[in-house]
Amino acid sequence: MPDASPPPAPTHTPPRGLSAAGTPASGLQMLQGALLIMAVLYFGRELLVPLVLSVLLAFVLAPVVRLLRRGFVPRSAAVLVTVALACAVILGIGALMGRQASVLAENLPSYQVAIGQKLSGLQSAGGLLDRLSGAVHAVGQGIGNSAGGGTTAREAAPTALDAPTAPMPVEIRTPDPTPVEMLRRVAEPLLGPLATASIVVILVIFILLYREDLRDRLIRLAGARDLHRTMAAMDDAAYRLSRFFLAQTGMNAGFGLFIAAALWLIGIPNPLLWGFVAGLMRFVPFIGSFIAAGFPALLALAVDPGWGTLVAVITLFAISEGAMGQVLEPMVFGHSTGLSPIAVIAAATFWTWLWGPIGLLLAVPLTVCLVVLGRHVDRLEFLEVMLGDRPPLDPEETFYQRALAGDANALAEQAERCLKEKPLAEYLDAVALPALRLAQADAVHGxxxxxxxxxxxxxxELLIEDIEEEEDPPPPEGEAPPQPVPSAWHVPGAVLCLPGRGPFDTVAANMVGQVLARRGFGVQVGGVSTVPGAPPRLICLCLLEGGSSSATARYLLRRARRRLPGVPAIALAWTPNGAETPEGMLARALRAEGETAPLQLAMSLTEALDLAVEAAGTEAGPVLTAPAPRPEPPPAMGVAVAPA
Structure with a gap:
């Protein structure tokens, strides 16, 4: 439940793993539990709807209570004052809307006549509607004649028995109702809403008063073994939901006031009523704005003999809804409410089926609660996956899936989005090479x-060709652009990229060559036998961890050194997360090879690029200077590891 103070900003993402005490252990149990919950929600809606309304209203009022508590107001007084103010606002709005509705009811017959006259004008002789109605009438008459088979002789010659007779008047009189019956007729429609409102108010008061006790009980259900993590998750969820509901209520109220003022300026009757409907309908996803615009549009037909008012009303709602959905809400909530569009539609359908119109209004808030719950409880993570707007797959998994499907266009679109924010080397390190590592693991296991x-x-291969012309984003402010490499390194074949024997090492070598070529190096990708006449100035051995064996990696390095003696070498043994990941078998084998000759070992493509730039920038020719080694583990003799 909402806490008394906002949680501190977390310094890092807390690990998941809240083990709920009452969470089912298997998929079948979870399915049975879901069906049971749906049955309870459906058959117990008379009890659960007031409870849900009170909980959501408590989320909305919790920030107000916190604000009063900061002013040294006692908790009981703060809760009572907040609930009293909320009730006063709701009753005031209800009374104002009731007065507006009564005025509308009085003028409704005249509006109906005006709308009928305007629509009848469209049915003038020779008009479109007149021609359509005539065609439909002719078709219906022809079908009736064909079905009836024409008139019969009896129909053509009516007899005396068919003569109409005068109906006998009948009058039914009811006795005058007694005072008790009149009181019952008036009270029955009001008792239900009044009882529900009273229950909601009482529940809101008790939820705000005993929120710590309720929170402790929820902590017991969510997981009492790790109190610190559970408390952080509960406080974060409650604080975020309180802010979300309060902000959404405030924005919808402001939207309703703006629509009311604009409709008053346009000249629509009862603008406050339609502004309230517009603000209320914004809680309904997708179709709420269309419902809210329908009533003022009908009145525009009644109050204006022309069509200008109708066009103004439609334009007002179109521009206002677009500004709210695309400008103001992203500024307040972020890019979305945390729900995917399909989840919003499914949630609206589901909750409307369960609870009717009140479920339609509560669909988005209730689904947001489910997504927050799935974000913090491991067993319920499927709720966030199904309903949340986070990508269901990581970028490298998406890359791998699109590549397996042969969808080069989707790969190019993903690359274009990533290259707008990060350089090519970082994109390949973060997305493409991890995807190749996944593919390589599957290939090794058959x-x-x-x-x-x-x-x-x-x-x-098509992706590498597509991103050839993509430019890296400009460097951040205050950071100097990279210096060009010396002209001697522009010669084709100045850097020789040698792929390993793994199933995807050749692709990795092509990516390394593309990054080096973009930096200004002359690159040759292929075996030692394909080296042109001039020997290369640098060798870059490209390997993906888990592809080539350690013996193969050592053999390739020794073969390159025999064919090209004296040429410095870089070994890229790519591993996930670069230098942050413990060294694998390839890295340890290549480190051992560095005992006989200098060798730079890079764990990522970015490190390999930095080492190549450093080698090209040395004044003493192609002698590779080793950077400072990492403190853990200590490097072997003659081998230097690139810094992370």
Whole structure:
């Protein structure tokens, strides 16, 4: 439940793992629990709707209570004052809307006549509606004649028995109601809403008064083994929901006031009523604005003999809804409420089926609560996956899936989005190379079929061609642009990228070559036998951890050194997260090879690029200077590891 103070900003993302005490342990139990919950929600809606309304209203009022508590107001007084103010505001709005509705009811017959006259004008002789209605009438008459088979002789010659007779008047009189019956007729429609409102008010008061006790009980259900993590999750969820509901209520109220003022300026009767309906309908996803615009549009037909007022009303709602949904709400809530569009539609359908119109109004808030719950409880994570707006797959998983499907266009779109924010080397390190690592793991275990592998390689090759012309984003403010490499390194083949023997090492070598070429290096990708006449100035051995064996990596490095003696070498043994990941078998094997000759070991493509730039910038020729080694683990003799 809402806490008395906002939680401190977390310094890092807390690990998941809240083990709920009452959470089912298997998928079948979770399905049975979901069906049971749906049945309870459906058959117990008379009891649960007031409870849900009170909980959501408590979320809205919790920030007001916190504000009064900061002013040294006692808790009981702060709760009572807040609830009294809320009731006064709701009753005042209800009374004002009732007066507006009564005025509308008095003028409704005249509005109906005006709308009928305007629509009848469209049915003038020769008009479109007249021609359509005539065609429909003719078709219906023809169908009736064909079905009836024409008139019969009896129909053509009516007899005396068919003569109409005068109806006998009948008058029914009811006795005058007694005072008790009159009181019952008046009280019965009011008792239900009054009882529900009273229950909601009482529940809101008790929820705000005993929120600590309720929070402790929820902590017991959510997981009491790790109190610190559970408390952080509960406080974060309650604080975020309180702010969200309060902000949404405030923005919808402001939207309603703006619509009321604009409709008053346009000349629509009862603008306060339609402003209230517009603000209320904004809680209904997608179709709420259309419902709110329908009533003022009908009145525009009645109060204006022309069509200008109708156009003004439609334009007002179109511009206002667009500004709220695309400008103001993203500024307040972020890009969205945390729900995917499909989840919003499904939630509206589900809650309307369960609880009717009140469920339609509460669909978005209730679904937001479910998403927050799934974000903090492991067993309920499927709720966030199904309903939340976070991507269901990580970027590298999305890359791998699109590449397996042979969808090169989707890969290019993902690359374009990423390259707007980060350089090419960082994109390849964060997305493309991890995806190749996933593909390589499947290929090593025999789970990647040949046709899938061919589709993946073809898609990645097309991607490399597509991003050839993409430019890196400009460097941040205050950071100098990279210096160009010396002209001697522009010669084709100045850097030789040697792929390993892994299934996707060649693709990785092409990516490394593309990054180096963009930086200004002359690159040659291929085996040692393809080296042109001039020897290269730098060798870059490209390997993905888990592909080539350690013996193969050592053999390739020794072979390159025999063919190209004296040429410095960089070994890129790419691993996830670069230098932050413990070294694998390839990295340890190459580190051991560095005992005989200098060798730079890079854990990421960005590190390999930095080492190549450093080698090109040395004044003493192509002698590679080793940077400071990492403190853990200590590097072997003659090997320097690039800094992270």
């Amino acid at each position: 789970a990647l079929r040949p046709e899938r592998r061919e589709a993946l390689l073809r898609s990645v």
